[in-house]
Amino acid sequence: xxxxxxxxxxxxxxxxxxxxxxxxKRKRHYSVLNRRDKVLLxxxxxxxxxxxxxxxxxxxxVSIVLSFTNWDGxxxxxxxxxxxxxxxxxxxxxxxxxxxxxxxxxxFFVCLATPMGILLAVLLDxxxxxxxxxxxxxxxxxxxxxxxxxxxxxxxxxxxxGNGFIDSAFVALGWMDPxxxxxxxxxxxxxxxxxxxxxxxxxxxxxxxxxxAGLKSVDPSLREAAAIDGANESQTFIHxxxxxxxxxxxxxVVVTVIESLRAFDIAYIINHGKNGLELLSILITNSALSxxxxxxxxxxxxxxxxxxxxxPIVLYLSRVMRSESQ
Amino acid sequence: MDDLDKKSGxxxxxxxxxxxxxxxxxxxxxxxxxxxxxxxxCSSSSSGGKVTVGNNxxxxxxxxxxxxxxxxxxxxxxxxxLTMNTVDHNTFQDQIxxxxxxxxxxxxxxxxxxxxxxxxxxxxxxxxxxxxxxVKSNFTAGFAxxxxxxxxxxxxxxxxxxxxxxxxxxxxxxxxGYTVPATWNDLLTLCAKMKTDGLTPFAFGDSxxxxxxxxxxxxxxRLNGYDFHVGLMTGAxxxxxxxxxxxxxxxAKLIPFYTDGYAGLTxxxxxxxxxxxxxxxYFLGLFMTGEVSTVDKTAVDDIDFFPFPFFGNAFDAExxxxxxxxxxxxxxxxxxxxxxxxxAKTYLEFWAKGSTQLLMYAANNGxxxxxxxxDQTTLSVLTKKAVAIVSKAQxxxxxxxxxTRPDFAGANSMQSFLLNFLKTPTQDLVAFQQSIQDFWxxxxxxxx
Numbered sequence: 001x002x003x004x005x006x007x008x009x010x011x012x013x014x015x016x017x018x019x020x021x022x023x024x025k026r027k028r029h030y031s032v033l034n035r036r037d038k039v040l041l042x043x044x045x046x047x048x049x050x051x052x053x054x055x056x057x058x059x060x061x062v063s064i065v066l067s068f069t070n071w072d073g074x075x076x077x078x079x080x081x082x083x084x085x086x087x088x089x090x091x092x093x094x095x096x097x098x099x100x101x102x103x104x105x106x107x108f109f110v111c112l113a114t115p116m117g118i119l120l121a122v123l124l125d126x127x128x129x130x131x132x133x134x135x136x137x138x139x140x141x142x143x144x145x146x147x148x149x150x151x152x153x154x155x156x157x158x159x160x161x162g163n164g165f166i167d168s169a170f171v172a173l174g175w176m177d178p179x180x181x182x183x184x185x186x187x188x189x190x191x192x193x194x195x196x197x198x199x200x201x202x203x204x205x206x207x208x209x210x211x212x213a214g215l216k217s218v219d220p221s222l223r224e225a226a227a228i229d230g231a232n233e234s235q236t237f238i239h240x241x242x243x244x245x246x247x248x249x250x251x252x253v254v255v256t257v258i259e260s261l262r263a264f265d266i267a268y269i270i271n272h273g274k275n276g277l278e279l280l281s282i283l284i285t286n287s288a289l290s291x292x293x294x295x296x297x298x299x300x301x302x303x304x305x306x307x308x309x310x311x312p313i314v315l316y317l318s319r320v321m322r323s324e325s326q
Numbered sequence: 327m328d329d330l331d332k333k334s335g336x337x338x339x340x341x342x343x344x345x346x347x348x349x350x351x352x353x354x355x356x357x358x359x360x361x362x363x364x365x366x367x368c369s370s371s372s373s374g375g376k377v378t379v380g381n382n383x384x385x386x387x388x389x390x391x392x393x394x395x396x397x398x399x400x401x402x403x404x405x406x407x408l409t410m411n412t413v414d415h416n417t418f419q420d421q422i423x424x425x426x427x428x429x430x431x432x433x434x435x436x437x438x439x440x441x442x443x444x445x446x447x448x449x450x451x452x453x454x455x456x457x458x459x460x461v462k463s464n465f466t467a468g469f470a471x472x473x474x475x476x477x478x479x480x481x482x483x484x485x486x487x488x489x490x491x492x493x494x495x496x497x498x499x500x501x502x503g504y505t506v507p508a509t510w511n512d513l514l515t516l517c518a519k520m521k522t523d524g525l526t527p528f529a530f531g532d533s534x535x536x537x538x539x540x541x542x543x544x545x546x547x548r549l550n551g552y553d554f555h556v557g558l559m560t561g562a563x564x565x566x567x568x569x570x571x572x573x574x575x576x577x578a579k580l581i582p583f584y585t586d587g588y589a590g591l592t593x594x595x596x597x598x599x600x601x602x603x604x605x606x607x608y609f610l611g612l613f614m615t616g617e618v619s620t621v622d623k624t625a626v627d628d629i630d631f632f633p634f635p636f637f638g639n640a641f642d643a644e645x646x647x648x649x650x651x652x653x654x655x656x657x658x659x660x661x662x663x664x665x666x667x668x669x670a671k672t673y674l675e676f677w678a679k680g681s682t683q684l685l686m687y688a689a690n691n692g693x694x695x696x697x698x699x700x701d702q703t704t705l706s707v708l709t710k711k712a713v714a715i716v717s718k719a720q721x722x723x724x725x726x727x728x729x730t731r732p733d734f735a736g737a738n739s740m741q742s743f744l745l746n747f748l749k750t751p752t753q754d755l756v757a758f759q760q761s762i763q764d765f766w767x768x769x770x771x772x773x774x
Binding site for chain 1: 419427448534598736742745765
């Protein structure tokens with residue numbers, strides 16, 4: 001959005017000059033758009049821009065300012081310098097676990113869930129009997145909200161005393177000693193992995209659909225040419241299809257990163273993000289949006305999450321802008 | 327029963343259950359049903375006083391109780407126009423700071439103890455000493471103390487409460503020949519016996535984080551007394567104190583008797599194990615009877631309870647326990663409060679009557695009336711027993727998250743610390759307690 005603005009404005013300084021060409025351009029501009037058009041256009045651009053600036057950038061700036069205060073939502077705002085940040089980085093015991101869990105989330109998605117989705121897409125792209133059925137099955141979890149996914153998996157993962165499906169089934173099948181049943185959600189060394197499996201259950205289907213749509217748009221003659229050249233299936237995919245899919249691949253990477261950074265719902269449903277399920281997004285909620293009222297502190301966590309989010313956003317935008325300018 | 331959401335709500339924020347989705351509808355419906363009441367009040371009034379009421383009793387049964395109370399109020403005070411604004415219980419708590427700081431209603435429902443004083447100190451509540459003078463004869467000293475602010479002014483009217491006790495099934499005890507343990511050692515002996523009988527001795531579910539707080543409270547009260555406990559909650563005492571170490575060391579002896587996988591279980595699921603008789607004992611608030619009746623209606627009559635066992639020390643005489651009290655307060659920043667002050671106080675004084683509080687109890691037995699003149703004959707057997715235990719208590723606390731500052735008691739604070747301890751009770755307790763104290767020390771300083 002922001003990169004299109006300079007482009008639109010770019011001709012303006014040139015036309016401000018006295019050059020004949022510029023004057024001509026301006027005149028043609030005037031002749032095409034009458035007064036009403038201009039009012040309408042500026043409304044159509046101006047209103048969304050104002051909303052965008054107010055709801056996104058103004059809020060972001062306010063959060064950044066608040067992160068240097070200890071505001072509780074009621075008392076006068078007092079600036080405390082970088083106290084919130086030093087507390088986060090040094091003594092607050094839940095910050096580094098939250099960062100670690102967000103990174104684990106990202107790595108798990110990048111290394112396992114996303115490749116799994118791509119693999120499924122490639123497999124289902126082949127002429128296969130009942131392909132639509134398989135696609136539907138893998139896609140169904142994507143239709144569910146993450147909160148519902150959280151509920152569904154919570155029921156699977158409950159301990160024996162809560163009649164959790166996995167533990168009960170394993171015990172019934174004799175695969176698990178009831179005395180040493182796994183506490184999927186309560187054991188802080190395990191529960192993040194249990195949650196990642198639940199999140200992947202949905203993410204795999206999401207990636208599969210995105211990638212499948214991309215695969216359908218690949219020119220079949222490319223595959224034919226590769227086949228005539230004697231390439232086998234995997235060679236065709238690696239050397240022909242995958243490079244052609246570059247735009248989709250970028251989308252997949254961005255989606256994966258975004259899904260990892262905004263991870264919230266499942267962990268929040270399970271235990272409000274404690275005991276091994278700390279996440280940055282949940283720290284923000286539990287500090288700033290609860291009775292605790294630690295708005296300054298929560299804002300500091302939000303600023304850190306924003307900073308982390310900026311890395312993939314900037315990489316993505318710079319890539320898009322580069323390809324547009326070519 | 328409502329109290330389950332009530333309890334889980336204030337620490338954890340909104341978890342969307344089907345019931346809550348229903349609740350929203352109920353709240354909307356209640357708004358509509360209340361309207362005729364208000365209109366009726368208008369028509370009969372000659373000189374119009376007004377009062378707006380912020381209500382967090384949003385569950386269907388509680389709302390029915392609120393409606394009964396408001397109907398009775400408008401009947402008795404036909405000149406006062408009452409407008410009720412009901413907000414979902416969890417949402418109300420999460421937004422309490424914004425609510426009280428912006429444009430709140432004249433009167434609002436809240437909790438006694440530190441959580442009341444917290445907002446009184448911030449200047450967000452109005453003292454009601456003159457009203458209290460009219461009604462204080464209707465309350466015992468324990469209730470009276472719970473509504474006094476740090477400035478010695480009174481800020482609330484106590485309306486209901488529920489005690490924390492050890493629950494069990496009478497039939498299980500008689501089948502197995504168990505007896506109610508009076509002392510801590512009796513309790514450990516009983517638990518060991520239950521274990522050899524193939525039972526889970528102590529049902530426990532701490533997925534929500536707050537149930538563990540109840541056990542910390544009672545052990546600290548029993549081992550170190552009321553004064554130390556309150557000092558610890560308010561920051562006057564340190565978490566690094568060796569007395570706190572004793573609490574954790576004592577607690578460690580109980581942990582082996584807990585339900586397997588407790589950290590992944592909700593309190594309701596743990597309660598179900600007691601109902602199914604796979605667990606022998608359960609330490610929780612009286613509101614657990616609501617869950618019991620949900621699982622098995624016939625089991626409610628089989629439920630009995632006893633106060634948490636004693637240690638045979640100087641603090642036995644206190645008979646202290648957690649009995650959280652709900653109150654009604656006046657806000658400070660309500661734009662209409664100046665005009666409505668008289669009628670708002672009339673409303674609060676109306677809540678001080680036993681007859682009013684019994685209307686709420688009739689709708690939901692979780693609300694035990696606080697007023698002395700409440701007709702005791704209408705109370706159930708279990709409720710009467712709860713009343714007896716609480717009236718014997720020399721000292722009453724509110725519950726950890728009501729007795730200490732809210733930013734200390736949340737999911738990413740005390741709840742996490744207690745879960746950490748429960749998982750590794752053998753850890754270096756000195757370092758563990760230091761981490762709690764460090765956390766406390768870093769919280770923002772409130773200037774009141």
